[in-house]
Amino acid sequence: MTNRNLTLPVLVIAALLLVLAACQPQEPIYIYITPTPETSVTPVPTIVVTAEATAEPATPTTAPTDTAAGPTPTVVGAVLEPGYTLPPTSTPVATATPLPTVAPTTGPSVTPAGPTATPLPSLDANRMGIQLDPTLDQDDWNLALQDIQKLGVKWLKVQVAWDIYQPGGPQDITEDFRRLEIYLETASNQGLNVLVSIAKAPDWARSNLTEDGPPDDPNTLANFISILLKEMGQAIDAVEIWNEPNLRREWQGNLPFTGAGYMRLFGPAYQAVRAYSPTITVISAGLAPTGDNANLGSRDDRAFLREMYAAGLANYADVAVGAHPYGWGNPPDARCCNFDPEPGWDDDPHFFFLDNIEDYREIMVSSGHAAAQMWVTEFGWATWAALPGDPPDVWMGYTDECEQGTYLVRAFQMGQERDYMGPMILWNLNFAVLAGLVENRDERAAYSLIIPRDVRERAAFWMLYDAVRPEIPQLETYAVCPGGKSGG
Numbered sequence: 001m002t003n004r005n006l007t008l009p010v011l012v013i014a015a016l017l018l019v020l021a022a023c024q025p026q027e028p029i030y031i032y033i034t035p036t037p038e039t040s041v042t043p044v045p046t047i048v049v050t051a052e053a054t055a056e057p058a059t060p061t062t063a064p065t066d067t068a069a070g071p072t073p074t075v076v077g078a079v080l081e082p083g084y085t086l087p088p089t090s091t092p093v094a095t096a097t098p099l100p101t102v103a104p105t106t107g108p109s110v111t112p113a114g115p116t117a118t119p120l121p122s123l124d125a126n127r128m129g130i131q132l133d134p135t136l137d138q139d140d141w142n143l144a145l146q147d148i149q150k151l152g153v154k155w156l157k158v159q160v161a162w163d164i165y166q167p168g169g170p171q172d173i174t175e176d177f178r179r180l181e182i183y184l185e186t187a188s189n190q191g192l193n194v195l196v197s198i199a200k201a202p203d204w205a206r207s208n209l210t211e212d213g214p215p216d217d218p219n220t221l222a223n224f225i226s227i228l229l230k231e232m233g234q235a236i237d238a239v240e241i242w243n244e245p246n247l248r249r250e251w252q253g254n255l256p257f258t259g260a261g262y263m264r265l266f267g268p269a270y271q272a273v274r275a276y277s278p279t280i281t282v283i284s285a286g287l288a289p290t291g292d293n294a295n296l297g298s299r300d301d302r303a304f305l306r307e308m309y310a311a312g313l314a315n316y317a318d319v320a321v322g323a324h325p326y327g328w329g330n331p332p333d334a335r336c337c338n339f340d341p342e343p344g345w346d347d348d349p350h351f352f353f354l355d356n357i358e359d360y361r362e363i364m365v366s367s368g369h370a371a372a373q374m375w376v377t378e379f380g381w382a383t384w385a386a387l388p389g390d391p392p393d394v395w396m397g398y399t400d401e402c403e404q405g406t407y408l409v410r411a412f413q414m415g416q417e418r419d420y421m422g423p424m425i426l427w428n429l430n431f432a433v434l435a436g437l438v439e440n441r442d443e444r445a446a447y448s449l450i451i452p453r454d455v456r457e458r459a460a461f462w463m464l465y466d467a468v469r470p471e472i473p474q475l476e477t478y479a480v481c482p483g484g485k486s487g488g
Contacts (some may be wrong), residue, residue: 080203118477121159121413122470127196128412129155129425131378132451133434134180141183144430145448151461152468155193156187157377157425159243162214162224163202169203170223173231186237195283195425197240197377198225199250204254213253214242218265222272228251229276236279240322240377244288246304248297257299259307266308272314281422284313286322286377289350301350302350309367313444320375320422325356327381329398332411343398347462353411354380363419376424377414380406382446386453392443392451402481405460409467 087124130153132144148156158180165177184194198221207214215221219243229236245262253416255261266284273282287301307319327334328345330383335347349355357374364372383399384391391397399407408426415421432448433455445451449461458483 021101026100033087036317051288061294077392098371121409121467123409123412123467124416125152125468126154127416127423128153128419128464128468129157129193129331129423131157131159131425131428133428133431134160136185138179140436141186145187145192147429147457148192149190151462151465153426153448154191154193155195155425156192157186157197157240159197160228161200162198162205162221163200166224166227167202167321168204168222171227173227179233181235184232184235186330193237193423194235195238195281195285195377196228196236196421197243198228199243199285201253201296204389208253211248211249211250212254214255214265215244216254218268219257222268225269225272227277229273229280233276233280238375239269239273239322240282240283240285241266242285244324245285246287246290246299246301246358259304259309260311263308263313266313270319281320281375282318283320283322283375283377284308286324286375288324289356291348291350305360305363306367309363309369314367314369314372317371320373321360322362322377323356323374324378325353325360325376326379327351327353327356327407327411330396332407334415337484345398347431354446357415357421359417364420369418372420373422374420377424378388378413378425378427380427381448382443383458384446386451386458387438387445389441391446392441392473396443396446401459404458405463405481409463412464412467 022164039176051059060154072115130148130151132148136144151243160180165174166172167174184196200212201215201221203209205217206213207216217275219331225239232429242262243250245257248257251257253263255264262285270282273280287304288298289301290296290298292298292300292303313319328351329343330346330352332353334346334354336352337347340346345351349359355377360374363368365372378484381399381404382391382393383398383401383404384396385399385401385404413423415424426449427447428449430442430448430450431442432445434445436442437445448456449464450456451458
């Protein structure tokens with residue numbers, strides 16, 4: 001209501017104050033390198049295990065039809081050891097295509113001060129995700145979820161190491177299991193879609209205890225999946241059945257080291273998921289992009305995938321095909337091969353993101369599985385920039401922070417341009433800040449979007465941050481990317 005006794009001088013003074021306030025400098029919209037304020041995240045409650053749960057295992061008996069709609073990380077990134085050169089598997093072609101400039105798709109044209117930044121593309125956050133280690137303590141898990149919410153992607157992947165969560169027997173429910181349940185429910189309640197990749201059978205399920213591997217009886221994995229889904233299935237949106245079974249270090253055991261051997265594990269696990277839900281996405285194990293090498297214990301992923309199809313993968317009409325299309329030191333648009341010794345790692349299709357994707361797709365189509373989606377359940381580009389000492393592998397020095405971000409944004413864009421591509425999960429959020437990884441020159445740290453030195457986000461983090469927010473125009477370049485190398 002208006003005060004009718006307000007005098008003219010008071011009105012004049014008020015107007016002057018409003019004019020002065022309007023002339024004050026405005027705050028920037030956002031800052032790239034300094035972290036934005038953390039969003040509020042519901043704390044993970046203290047875990048109290050009151051009783052052990054039991055679950056009746058699913059008994060998968062029918063084949064699918066075409067009408068079926070620890071403190072130490074347990075996962076690894078790049079699949080090849082230093083100095084390993086894969087045997088060529090195709091005829092060399094022309095020099096790799098250089099990475100093109102990405103044109104802007106939305107937003108006004110803005111001329112920044114200083115070096116010109118290439119506008120970033122608009123990316124669909126609902127088809128993007130990132131992997132997080134679930135063996136963090138509660139505080140670190142909460143902080144990591146805050147970082148993911150800040151980043152803006154909508155999928156979270158965790159690898160569920162079966163040997164950690166059920167070490168004592170087929171009905172074991174441990175405190176670690178209950179902690180995982182709370183972690184996944186917390187992520188789901190914050191609006192994230194959750195993908196679990198289940199691997200690494202416990203000792204009681206294996207007769208061969210060398211390295212990691214599948215259970216002797218595939219039905220024991222189906223039993224674990226049934227228990228997992230009964231206890232925390234409402235927080236799970238997708239299940240990847242095993243991890244890189246074409247590497248012997250992931251497949252030590254009695255099941256054959258072939259695509260057909262993997263399908264013996266896949267069938268009962270698929271049925272266990274479908275017994276719980278017709279809508280959870282089931283994904284075949286992402287294969288390591290590698291060739292045949294007896295010394296390193298690897299099987300060619302293309303041949304392995306063909307064996308999976310020969311053993312019946314195409315009969316599963318409602319599954320997605322997992323892929324791990326790493327690009328090593330090569331840009332995502334590049335194709336094999338130019339045999340250039342510098343920077344190297346460019347003389348085999350396995351080292352190229354695009355070759356990996358297109359070879360998999362050709363196998364899917366030729367095997368009668370064209371309607372299936374491909375899900376990239378692990379990918380990324382490594383850089384040792386800003387980390388101490390020499391990189392673990394020479395090729396990790398070929399990519400700087402700015403190129404890492406450029407490659408990641410472009411790879412996501414390329415995936416989203418393909419109608420057969422499902423979500424793509426980036427490897428990884430924050431392994432570089434886990435104890436000992438940088439000091440021990442562990443390659444997992446090179447892929448991390450968050451690194452030490454008082455803990456900061458790499459340029460790639462902020463490039464992805466911008467690329468999923470097309471409504472926010474580019475205003476400045478990234479502080480660590482001079483000369484216009486700031487994205488796109």
